[in-house]
Amino acid sequence: MFSIIQAAGWPIWPLLLCSIAAMALVIERFTSLRGPKVAPPTLVDEVISVTRSSLPSADVVNKLERNSVLGGVLARGLRAVIAEPRITEEALREAFEAAGRAAVHRLERYLNTLGTIASAAPLLGLLGTVIGMIEIFGSQAPTGGNNPVLLAHGISVALYNTAFGLIIAIPSLMFYRYFRGLVDAYTLELEQAAHRMVPHLMRFAVPRATAA
Template identity: 35%
Template structure:
C-alpha cells in the first residue's frame, strides 16, 4: 500500500491497464487454444467428397470437425455449383471474416504495451516535478522531501516497464498463433482448389447426379389450333434444359 501511495495516481492507472492486459491475453489464449488445426482427416474427407461430387457429405464433414479451417472450407464448398470464381470469392470472404475474428483483442494488447510505457514516463516526469518543487521551497537541506519525488518517478517508470514488456511478449506470441492458423487455412485452400478445378472442368449431366443440378426451367411458347373457328391461342410448354 505504501508503494502504491508513493506512485500516485499514475501508478494506479498503470495497475488498471495491467489488469486489462491480463484479461485480453488469457481470453485470447483460451479462444485460440480451442481452435482445431488437425485438418488432415478433414481434408481427406472433403477431397474425397468433392471428387465424388457429394457436396452434402463434404459440408457435413466440415460441421463435424469445426474450427476456422472447416468454416472457411464450408463457405467455399457451398459455391462450387456456381464455378471456380464463385468459390474463390466465397473463400476470400470467409477468410477475411476468420482473420477479423482471430485477431480481435490483439490490437488493444499492443496499444496497452505502448500506453504502459508512456504512463511510466509520465510518472517519471511528475515525480521529478514534485522533487524540484520541494527543492525550490525548502532547498537541498531536506533529503527526505527530495527523495519522495524521485521515488515516485522511479516506481512509476519501473511499473510501466513491468506491464509493457509482458504485454509485448504476449502480443507477439498470440500473433504468431493467429498467423499459424491463417497459414493453415491458405494451405488447405490450395489443396481444395486443385480438386475443385478438376471437378468443375467435367460437368455431369443432371441424370448422372452430383452437384451440377438443374438450376432453372424456361418456358417456350408455340402456336397451336384449339377450336373449330381456326382461332389460334398461345400455350406455354415447359421444357427442361440441363445446365
Template identity: 45%
Template sequence: MLELVKAGGWPMLPLLLLSAVALAIIVERFWALRRKAVLPPGLGAEVRAWAARGTLDPAHIESLRGTSPLGALLAAALDVRNRPREEIRERVEDVGRHVAHRMERYLNALGTIAAAGPLLGLFGTVVGMIQMFLGVMDHGVGDVSQLAGGIGKALVCAAAGMVVAVPALMFHRHFRARIDGHIVQMEHEAIALMDVIDPRNRRGAQVQAPVQG
C-alpha cells in the same frame, strides 16, 4: 508489492488497470488460438473425403462452419463448389479475411497497452518530479525525505510502465506470429479442397473412369 504501489502514488492506478486488461487478453487469446481450436486435426482430410464422395448437404456444411475457423473457411468453399475455381477462390479469400479479423480480436488493444504503458510510466515520472520540485520550493533542499519521495515515485512509475509494456509487446508479437502460421495452414487446406471440388478435375475423372475400366 503493495508498498511499491503506494510509493508510486495515484499514477499507478491506470497502470494496474492496464496490466489486468493485458493479462485477461493474453489468457483469452491463448485459449482461443490453440491449434486444435483453430485447425482441428484431420478436419481437412475428412472434408476432402466428404467432397470426393459427394456426401454433402446444406445442414452438413452449416455444421462444419461452426466447428472452427478452418471449418468456416472450408464451408465457404463448399458453398460455391459447383462454380468455377476462380469464384471459389474469391469466396475463400473473402471469408478468410473475416476469419483472420476474428482471430486478431483484442490484439489491437494489447498493442495499445504495450505502447501506452511506457507513456503512463513517463507521466508518473513527470508527476513525481513535479512533486519533488514543489517540495523543494516549499521546504528547501534540506528536506531529504521530500526529495526521496518524489524521486521514488518517479522511478516506481517508470519501472511499472515498462513491466506492463514489455510482456504486452512480447505476447502481441507472439499472437501475430501464431495467427500468421494458422492462416498459412488454412490456405493450404483450402487449396487442397479446391483441387478436389474443382469442376474441371471432376470432369476429367469422369472421362477417364470408363477408359480405366
C-alpha cells in the same frame, strides 16, 4: 505492494487498469488461438474423404462450420459449390479468399489492443514519474532548507511508475509478438487448405456451355 501503489500516487492507477486488461487479453487469446479450435490438423483430409463421391448435406456443412475457424472457411467453399453448380474456379477461389479474410480478422481480434498497451504502458509510467517529480520539486521550500534524504526518497517513489510501466510493457509486447506469429502461421494453414480444396470441389462443378 499496496504501500507502493499508494506512494506512487494516482498516475499508477491507469497502469493497473492496463495490467488487468493485458492479462485478460492474453488469457482470452490463449483460449481462442488453440490449434484444435482454429485449424485441426486432420480436418482437410476428413472433408476431402467425406466429399470424395458427393457433396455433403446442409446439416453436415453447418456442423463443419461450427467445428473450427478452418471449418468455417471450408464450409464457405462447399456452400458456394452447392449454391452454384456452374461455379467457375475463379469464383470459388474468391469465395475462399473472402472467408479467409473474415477468419483472419477474427483471429487478430484484440491484438491491436494488446499492442497498444505494450506501447502505451512505458509512456504512462514516464508520465507518472514526471508528474511525481514536478510535485516533489514544487513542494520544496524556496529558502534552500531541503532534506536530501527526503528528496531522494521522493524521487525513488516517483520512479515506481516508470518501473511499473516497463513491467507491464515487456510481457505484453512478448505476448503480442507471439500471438502475431501464431496468427500468421494459421493464415498460411488456411491458405494451403483452400488451395487443396479448390481442385477437389471443382470436380462437382457443372461445365459451362461454350458458345458456338
